[in-house]
Amino acid sequence: MSSLATSSSLLRRQPRISSSYLLSVPLLTAGASLLLLFQTSSMTSDGYTLRELEASRQVEQQQLYRLEAEIAGLQSLAYVERVASQKLGMVRTSQPVFLAVSRSPISRELAQHRPPAAVKAGASGAPGWLAPLIELTREAARVVSTLGQPQAVARP
Numbered sequence: 001m002s003s004l005a006t007s008s009s010l011l012r013r014q015p016r017i018s019s020s021y022l023l024s025v026p027l028l029t030a031g032a033s034l035l036l037l038f039q040t041s042s043m044t045s046d047g048y049t050l051r052e053l054e055a056s057r058q059v060e061q062q063q064l065y066r067l068e069a070e071i072a073g074l075q076s077l078a079y080v081e082r083v084a085s086q087k088l089g090m091v092r093t094s095q096p097v098f099l100a101v102s103r104s105p106i107s108r109e110l111a112q113h114r115p116p117a118a119v120k121a122g123a124s125g126a127p128g129w130l131a132p133l134i135e136l137t138r139e140a141a142r143v144v145s146t147l148g149q150p151q152a153v154a155r156p
Helices: 002-013 019-074 077-086 105-112 131-147
Strands: none
Touching: none
């Protein structure tokens, strides 16, 4: 009996593992595995998207270079001369012709016209149209200031 007593006492001394603990460990392991799987697939799809965007960027960059080269070609003097001669029917001349343009009577009058002295800039440096107004305002202020003062009357 002593051997039975020792084996039964060993069974009693071992801690019991609860069934909820046994279920939670595999569930947590499965959850962590699913999270890792989700992150890996997300990173893979982001990698594919990044490659597609880089390829699209390269295509757009090449198109930009082509358009810049086309603009440079269209702005070149050789192209402008070719279009002028072929499409517009222009021809290059050996000697340029200069036309003398006479002034119209109105432009001669405007060239000879000088503003009157009152419109020119005053001593204060104000613009021409403002200088007479400033002088008129100063004169009016002098007149108003002398109205309230007694004036000396000259006797014969």
